[in-house]
Amino acid sequence: MPAGERLPGAPEREERIVLHVDMDCFYASCERLKDPSLEGEPVVVGMGYEPGETVGAVATASYEAREYGVESAQAIGSALDSLPRKAEHPDDPDAGYYRSVDMDCYQDVGGEVKEILYELGDTVREVSIDEAYLDVTDRTAWDVAEGFGRHVKQRIAREVGVPASVGVAPDMSTAKLASDHDKPDGLVVVRPDDVREFLAPIDVADVHGVGPVRARELREMGIETAGDLADADPYELADEFGERGRDLHRRARGEDDRPVEPRGKPKSLSRESAFDGATDDFERVREQVATLAEAVADRATRKDAFYRTIGVKVVTPPFDVHTRAESLPGPVDDPDLVDEVTQELLGEFADESVRKVGVRVSNLDFSEREQASLTGFADREGATESDRNRDWERDSGEDDTDGQASLGEFE
Known part of the structure; x- marks a missing residue:
């Protein structure tokens, strides 16, 4: 019997629909968000190319830089031999642009992508800052799976501004190979009956x-x-x-039964939203933060999560990330408190232009207990200044993961 065919009268198999989403040259794409003039240019992101530095490696290289032989994990010295630095050779048409790793920016952009993936997937398994699996079996069907994968790509491109390659298959292993098959900015769908032929x-x-x-x-x-x-x-x-x-x-043979499961309990929950360009309308900023606070608090309640820290993120032009957080004396599940604290923290930025805002609850507690209430934490006003201004990255890692995401891209 030819591969993929079923016996006559055999029942149809209920096949999962799994997406693997992989951001293309993610660090370089983030640098292009900060500096659009880099679009189409060879871009190398790494450390160790500054004068006087002798040790360093390439974290990622754009596809244009790879044409010159620059590769991820390559020594910076070797990369510079293949692709001179534009800052030192401004008239050389074969020179490229080198940028230092900016993890604050990459984590921020990666968080925006992950918010989209959590909205679109039944379950999501984060692999790293720029890679995740989604089970979308209950969200779509095989006859429209290609359209669903294209929708994921288009939302990421439109709302975040970075390219992604997507593989769609009935299992995780094949979905991963599918996303790698047509990079960059690819979309490859492998239907259940085509798995053996594809592999x-x-x-x-x-x-x-x-x-x-x-x-x-x-x-x-x-x-x-x-x-x-x-x-x-x-x-x-x-x-x-x-x-x-x-x-x-x-x-x-395409027989990978591993379920798409989150990697442990999340350490934080957050939502972020960008404006169409920077805004000076602080009331608009307040309203957006109130909406995000409501969404995050509701998400925590649905996950049976209590939180000890409430924080806000404010991004001001050109891409400066500011975070403020307040630590509570104990874990709570209190939407009104989330709104109150985030609005207080936001007040510091009343005179700033704002391009994006976010709300996060962290230091999560999933143990069973009676509903905590504000009554037990009336002394939060006594928190120290250092407690109030703890940076939320201390508690986070990536949203909804079991710890800090892998920071190396090394595609």
């Missing part, structure tokens, strides 16, 4: 879980592609690699 020509080193060492061992066995791995004897693979061999055999 067959892919290099065995790219199969999830293989890696360079095992790829070399598999090649010594005559296995060059995912198709070869899928056709190999699973017992021989198990003899050679143990249960891991069976896992790799299944993944090469």
Whole structure:
């Protein structure tokens, strides 16, 4: 029977629909947000290229920079040999632009992308600052899955301003390979009946879980592609690699049953919103923060989360990020308090132009307890100034994850 066909009369399988969203050259894309003149230019983001510095590496390189041989994780010295720095060679048409890593900016932009993904996915598994899986089985259907994937890309491009590649497949491993298949700014949909055909020509080193060492061992066995791995004897693979061999055999066949699950309990919950250009209308800013505070408090209640810290984020031109937070004496679930505290913290920026605002609750507590109320925390006015102004990044990591997201891109 040809691959993908079902026996006559066999019931239709209920296939999951999984998206893998991968931001293209994310750090470089963020630098272009800050400086639109970099669009289309070779951009290298890293550390160690300043005069007097001798050690450093490339965090990411735009596709234009890669054409000159610059690669992620490459030593800066080697990168500069391939692509001179424009600041030092302004008349050289083959020079590029070098930028230092700006994690505040990248975390901020990444947070905006993740807010969209949480809105669109049934469940979301964050992998890093620029990568996530979404299970959208209950949000769409296979006959319109391509349109759904395009909608995800378009929302990220329109609302955040950075490109993303999206892979759509019935399992996580294939979705990951699909998102890598047509970079940059790609969209590849692999329907359930097409998985084996899609996977067959892919290099065995790219199969999830293989890696360079095992790829070399598999090649010594005559296995060059995912198709070869899928056709190999699973017992021989198990003899050679143990249960891991069976896992790799299944993944090469598109048999990856891992569910898309969040990686542990979140440490913070937040919402952010950007204005169409910077605004000097502080009442408009206040109204937006009130809306965000209501949304965040409701989200915490629905997740049965209590919080010990309430904070705001204010972004002023050109891209200066300011965060303020107040720590409470104990955990609460109190929407009115979230609104009150965020408005107080916001008052510091009454005379500023504002391009974006955010609200966050953090130091979350998911233990079962009776509803906490403001009554037990009437002494919050006695909090120290240092308590009130603790930076919210201390508590966060990425929103809705089990800790700090990976900061290295190294595509």
